[in-house]
Amino acid sequence: MRLIWVGHRRGATPSRSHATWELTLTPTQIRTLFSRFEAADPSPKTELSYTSPYTLVVAVALSAQATDVSVNKATARLFALADTPEAMVALGLEQVTDQIRTIGLFRNKAKNVIALSQILLDRHGGEVPLEREALQALPGVGRKTASVVLNELGVEAAVAVDTHVFRVAHRLGLSKGKTPDAVEKQLKAVIPKPWLQRAHHWLILHGRYVCVARNPKCDICPMADLCPSRAKPPPARPKTRA
Numbered sequence: 001m002r003l004i005w006v007g008h009r010r011g012a013t014p015s016r017s018h019a020t021w022e023l024t025l026t027p028t029q030i031r032t033l034f035s036r037f038e039a040a041d042p043s044p045k046t047e048l049s050y051t052s053p054y055t056l057v058v059a060v061a062l063s064a065q066a067t068d069v070s071v072n073k074a075t076a077r078l079f080a081l082a083d084t085p086e087a088m089v090a091l092g093l094e095q096v097t098d099q100i101r102t103i104g105l106f107r108n109k110a111k112n113v114i115a116l117s118q119i120l121l122d123r124h125g126g127e128v129p130l131e132r133e134a135l136q137a138l139p140g141v142g143r144k145t146a147s148v149v150l151n152e153l154g155v156e157a158a159v160a161v162d163t164h165v166f167r168v169a170h171r172l173g174l175s176k177g178k179t180p181d182a183v184e185k186q187l188k189a190v191i192p193k194p195w196l197q198r199a200h201h202w203l204i205l206h207g208r209y210v211c212v213a214r215n216p217k218c219d220i221c222p223m224a225d226l227c228p229s230r231a232k233p234p235p236a237r238p239k240t241r242a
């Protein structure tokens, strides 16, 4: 039986009168899903390299429309020269641009790195403010970047919805949201609290390595028996007489 959940309240009980979206899995199945993620990877982490809140913010801001691998290569060069706001501003726009030119949108991103570093110096004593509004006021830091940073640093159990999280949430039937914000709201409503902070990483990693965009690897997916989108095995070929 399908349950219809009120999506905007965490812990909401199933209701047929206040439907905002139809959840394909039952609460028990959702608990099974996340307990499997936990068993496979109890402490998931970002694949971005960082050594401080500052280098994390810069790395996440650089990762828009770029792979973590390509960002890590660029930040290995960049952070070797400057890993604090002071050092970054002193390094200057030309050098920062040069160090990150292998990733997409590098010119704009370099400007943002210098500008956000200057703001950290001017308004925050050179420290990264661990508060959403102040983070999102930094150049190049939107809601998704702030969510990743706050989640990674254990400040807020945020679910940043990137392309992987969006796809996996839909395939697993955890959300039918049409925008990242809608998916984020629905995920926050249905994922049990103990797993919420780590859910972001699990869904990203699942989308990156198993539930890939084209040809998801349903045959090796540990969630296949729960997943409403799993690929059906090809029908058995009828026996033919020799």
Ligand code: SF4
Pocket: 171, 172, 210, 211, 212, 216, 217, 218, 221, 222, 223, 224, 225, 227, 228, 229, 230, 231
């Ligand atoms: S069964 Fe297939 S579609 Fe479903 S989550 Fe796993 S890989 Fe994705």
